[in-house]
Amino acid sequence: MPLHGENSVASRLSILTFNWHEPYICLLAKTNHHFDVAEPLIHTVPRRWNKAARPKPQNVRTVSVSKAQESLANKKYDLVLCHNPQDIKAVARFATPAIMLFHNKLTTELAIGGNSVKRNKYLADIKPLLERADAFVFVSESKLADWGFDDGLVIKHGIDPNDFYSYGGSDCTILRVGNLIRGRNMMLGADTQDEIARGFKISVIGSNRFIKNSGPAKSFENLKSLYASHRVYLNVTLAPYEDGYNLSMLEA
Numbered sequence: 001m002p003l004h005g006e007n008s009v010a011s012r013l014s015i016l017t018f019n020w021h022e023p024y025i026c027l028l029a030k031t032n033h034h035f036d037v038a039e040p041l042i043h044t045v046p047r048r049w050n051k052a053a054r055p056k057p058q059n060v061r062t063v064s065v066s067k068a069q070e071s072l073a074n075k076k077y078d079l080v081l082c083h084n085p086q087d088i089k090a091v092a093r094f095a096t097p098a099i100m101l102f103h104n105k106l107t108t109e110l111a112i113g114g115n116s117v118k119r120n121k122y123l124a125d126i127k128p129l130l131e132r133a134d135a136f137v138f139v140s141e142s143k144l145a146d147w148g149f150d151d152g153l154v155i156k157h158g159i160d161p162n163d164f165y166s167y168g169g170s171d172c173t174i175l176r177v178g179n180l181i182r183g184r185n186m187m188l189g190a191d192t193q194d195e196i197a198r199g200f201k202i203s204v205i206g207s208n209r210f211i212k213n214s215g216p217a218k219s220f221e222n223l224k225s226l227y228a229s230h231r232v233y234l235n236v237t238l239a240p241y242e243d244g245y246n247l248s249m250l251e252a
Contacts (some may be wrong), residue, residue: 016068016091017081021103022053023247028081029057030160036077037245038059038068040086054220065090072096100133106147108187140243157249165228174202175230176224177248182210189236193195196234203230227252 013033017025018040029035039062049062056062063071071077072094080098081115082088091098110119130136136152138144144152174197181190181204190211204214205226217223227233231251237244 013078013082014076015079016072016077016096018083018087018090019047019049019062020083022050024103025060026054026057027157027159029060032059034059034061036063036065036068036071037092038065038090040065040090043244052216052219069094085126088132092129092132097134099135099137100130100145102136102138102147102152105143105241107146111186111241112184119215130156142243156248157245157250159247163224164251165224168228169231171229172201172231174200174232174234175205175226175252176202176234177205177252178246179206179208181206181208187238187241189238192236192238193234198235202234223251 011193014036015033016038017028018037019037020026020040025035025037037049037060039048041047046064049056052188060105069090072080072091075096080087080091080096082091082098082100083103088100089096106119106122110117110122136144136147138147138152138154139157141154144154176193176197178184178188181188181193185191203226204211205217205223206214207216208214217226233249235245235249235252237246237249
């Protein structure tokens with residue numbers, strides 16, 4: 001696809017994306033391109049970069065959506081990476097090439113919403129937005145198959161082992177990492193986790209207001225120390241809504 005902007009001749013691209021997934025964006029930052037990360041609005045409040053989840057890499061800058069759109073109008077970006085239809089909508093009127101990245105199965109997203117919207121209607125509603133994308137990228141083959149598109153590139157999750165500490169296992173406790181585990185029981189297996197871990201000491205790390213004594217890690221360094229010190233990591237990602245693994249399991 002043709003590239004726009006002042007960096008199009010150089011190997012280092014100027015890329016716009018949106019702040020939905022700090023760990024994933026930090027992995028992208030390892031490509032050494034420059035990333036502007038627009039902070040999307042959630043009920044009129046910008047979703048700020050969560051420094052406790054990940055420190056912001058030097059080649060990542062946060063901007064407002066309006067500032068990002070101004071830069072798009074001035075052809076400052078080579079590429080836009082969108083994570084959902086809301087992102088595509090924000091950039092639809094600009095000519096910069098856009099990639100639509102799919103983190104989840106459509107089946108899962110509809111189930112989380114109580115299946116209040118039918119699959120065919122949802123796809124029909126977002127079709128004009130998806131047509132704006134120059135390419136579709138999926139994080140697994142099963143997610144590509146679930147959306148049912150004729151084409152798409154699969155780029156699986158990956159982590160750099162050098163970012164993490166060596167395993168110690170000194171804490172005889174089961175570790176579980178995830179956000180909204182109860183609310184996403186069908187994909188993250190909260191009930192199954194309870195059955196597996198019954199009678200054992202367990203730590204739950206993440207934003208989970210319905211799980212007692214749980215809470216987010218204080219920092220990325222804290223999270224890495226938890227991975228290293230806990231005796232066992234418990235992953236319960238259930239078919240047909242998930243792949244059986246996710247980024248947290250790879251980190252562990």
